[in-house]
Amino acid sequence: MPRGRLRVYLGAAPGVGKTFAMLGEGRRAKERGRDVVVGLVETHGRVHTAAQLGDLEILPRRVMEYRGGEFTELDVDAVIERAPKAVLVDELAHTNVPGSRNAKRWQDVEEILDAGIHVVTTVNVQHLESLNDVVHEITGVPQLETVPDEMVRQADQIELVDMSPDALRRRMAHGNIYAPEKVDAALSNYFRVGNLTALRELALLWVAGKVDEQLDRYRAEHGIATTWEARERVVVALTGGPEGDTLIRRAARIADRSKGADLLALHVISADGLTGGDPASLARQRTLAESLGGTYHQVVGDDIPTALLDFASGVNATQLVLGASRRGRFAQILSRGVGVETTAQSGSIDVHMITHAEAKQGRARRQRSRAALTRRRRITGWILALAGMPALAGMLLPFRAELSLPSEILFFLMLTVGVALAGGTWPAITAAVGGSLLLNYFFTPPLYEFTINDPENLFALVVFVLVAAAVAAIVDLAARRTRQAAQASANAEILSALAGHVLRGESALPSLLARLRETFGLTSVTLLERAAETKSWNIIATTGGPPCVKPSSGDTDVIIDDDLVLAARGAPLDASDRRVLEAFAAEIAVALRQQRLAEAAEKAKPLAAADKMRTALLAAVSHDLRTPLASARAAVESLRSAEIVWSPGDRAELLATADESLVKLDRLVANLLDMSRLQAGVLGVTLEPLALYEIVPRAVDDLGARIDTTVPYDLPEVVADAALLERVLVNVMGNAVRYSPSVLVAASSVGDQVEIRVIDRGPGIPPDAHERVFQPFQRLGDRDNHTGVGLGLALSRGLTEAMGGTLTPEETPGGGLTMVLRLPARQGRWPQSGSPT
Secondary structure: OOOOOEEEEEEOOOOOOHHHHHHHHHHHHHHOOOOEEEEEOOOOOOHHHHHHOOOOEEOOOEEEEEOOEEEEEOOHHHHHHHOOOEEEEOOOOOEOOOOOOOOEHHHHHHHHHHOOOEEEEEEEHHHEHHHHHHHHHHHOOOOOOOEOHHHHHOOOEEEEEOOOHHHHHHHHHOOOOOOHHHHHHHHHOOOOHHHHHHHHHHHHHHHHHHHHHHHHHHHHHOOOOOOOOOOOEEEEEEOOOOOHHHHHHHHHHHHHHOOOOEEEEEEEEOOOOOOOOOHHHHHHHHHHHHHOOOEEEEEEOOOHHHHHHHHHHHOOOOEEEEEOOOOOHHHHHHOOHHHHHHHHHOOOOEEEEEOOOOOOOOOOOOOOOOOOOOHHHHHHHHHHHHHHHHHHHHHHHHHOOOOOHHHHHHHHHHHHHHHHHHHOHHHHHHHHHHHHHHHHHHHOOOOOOOOOOOHHHHHHHHHHHHHHHHHHHHHHHHHHHHHHHHHHHHHHHHHHHHHHHHHOOOOHHHHHHHHHHHHHOEEEEEEEEEOOOOOOEEEEEEEEOOOOOOHHHOOEEEEOOOOEEEEEEEOOOOHHHHHHHHHHHHHHHHHHHHHHHHHHHHHHHHHHHHHHHHHHHHHHHHHHHHHHHHHHHHHHHHHHOOOOOOOHHHHHHHHHHHHHHHHHHHHHHHHHHHHHHHHHOOOOOOOEEEOHHHHHHHHHHHHOOOOEEEOOOOOOOEEEOHHHHHHHHHHHHHHHHHHOOOEEEEEEEEOOEEEEEEEEOOOOOOHHHOOHHHOOOOOOOOOOOOOOOOOHHHHHHHHHHHOOOEEEEEEOOOOOEEEEEEEEEOOOOOOOOOOOO
């Protein structure tokens, strides 16, 4: 059975109309004669969305029982049994009620697709897994429901449902999205213009990436190698030389002029793993490219023009930026160079050749690599070449009559191969030349003369020399490649160990310096920074023996930038080791920047928290402290007035008003003081065993409201502070009474804890706002903002955690909010006095 097709309506933000669009698509499909049913649609009380259902067939939902309540979910079995052509399933990002066949709704959709049924569904961009943390950072609201990106990317069609922030806010203000009492809160929190603009951009970028994938897949399936200029992309080629900064900046300007084209920096690594460029320069140029909005890439290839063009074609690039050749005129005559070769093969890709200060200055002279073979092997090869050949000739002379010239040549060739294996190229060439002379003098007529009469013998000797030289060259090349591979492997192992050393959680900068000193057996390694004012050198970090006080006092120094230098003392380093040292230096510079940023962030946190608290406190005091104070003052002034004669009933009412206002003021000031003590860590807590059937009724009496309670007498005692527990219960129950006509307090034992549930049937709060209700001085904007500073739940959680418990919200089955207070139950014998430690 073929798998069903998936169509996704992706919303840039809640309320843009994705469900409305999905239902419209369903109705149009039905009008065209297709069998379409509604598996699950959430209208959220929106009149226009409900009207869009029209005459579409709606399948019954599956009813689930959970914690005494009834919930409905998508009935997968009913959809598969009905077997329509297509089914509409709303809200792909949804967690099913415990006990359902699948934990997530997107897994239900997978089953339906596997059954060969097409699915049309909806999801908002903030619910995509890859964007979850980004959306949280932008909006400040954690998204608990997520969908794997791969689930949405595999959709056959993705349609973005978008709307400008102003238009969406107007829809919100007109009551087309949320109930009127929630509009103000939504507009001032999640639906701010900045949030909506950022979400819109995220959605557009994500969909653009999906379109790019579809375009790449189409071009690959149809074998299209030419560039399609659907979107400008500029690739800049880097060699690791000093001209790289100029090229990146020029390429960035080209990208900007191309209406924000993508910028990609590319470095080609040789196939043996050795970059051929300066690692420190490449690291700096990577940072520069990323700071200009570009990305950095590396590919492997020995043919640089081919590698550049293959990469550019693969990313559908339209422009390629290269630097003018650094080779001299004579070298350019011998070889056209990378720039000319790339331009000749570029096809539809535009190539920009950028001049720079290093052009035609010649390549940097490379230090000759060490010999491919060890000194001992080279000496052995020379001994075999100089002594072995005469010895072999002496051994073959007695058998000259029995052996033919080809047989004698084979003996000399075998010895030459041995010389090549032992000593490399030059001993083998020497052996080949010496062997040819010995064969000519002792074994080729006329004997004992350096002449050859037979052309066939001349040909055999020439072939012998050529074969010997070829074998020697191959052996030497193999040895050289083996050494390079070993060096590259050693460097990779060093860098891998370095990365693991840092990732294990150790402090990055000291770890890098210590690992560098251990790796190369150095005496000391010092990171120096030039002071901006005095131009003197300051020691930022050091490890090992006496530090270097300036770059010249070390045996080796690496310039990281104008003001940072890494100085090392100890064994001298060769060229290959210095390359690794430069890579270390680049990572050390990054670690230093990260350390300083982390230090700055840590210093800013207390200041930001204090400023936020101060601002919130001033805002709270401006109204909530003055309101009860003004009421009490007005009542007292009225009683003191001699112009009005108050009846006993009026006087009693005014006194009651003053008393009630002062009680509110006292409670508010107590909450503020307790919150400040909690944040300062000086709140006194005395833990003792308590019976809940004594504490809960006292809290209900203090509140003065009608609350139903279910607290069994055989419930284990809890370990808590009596006064603080009563304060917590009063605050939590008071919050529930404010928004719900009926409140139930139920207690039960769960393992080694006791749960106290304060259950209300009010409007509740969305799951993504559960944690925000515990923030001090903040209230959800769809509530009455004139009844308190929003300290009750924040203080309650703080007091609960101070007693070793937890306070978490849950949704009440059927609607409402349940606050769950968990406290440790008494275990064994408890001390009669004092507090447990």
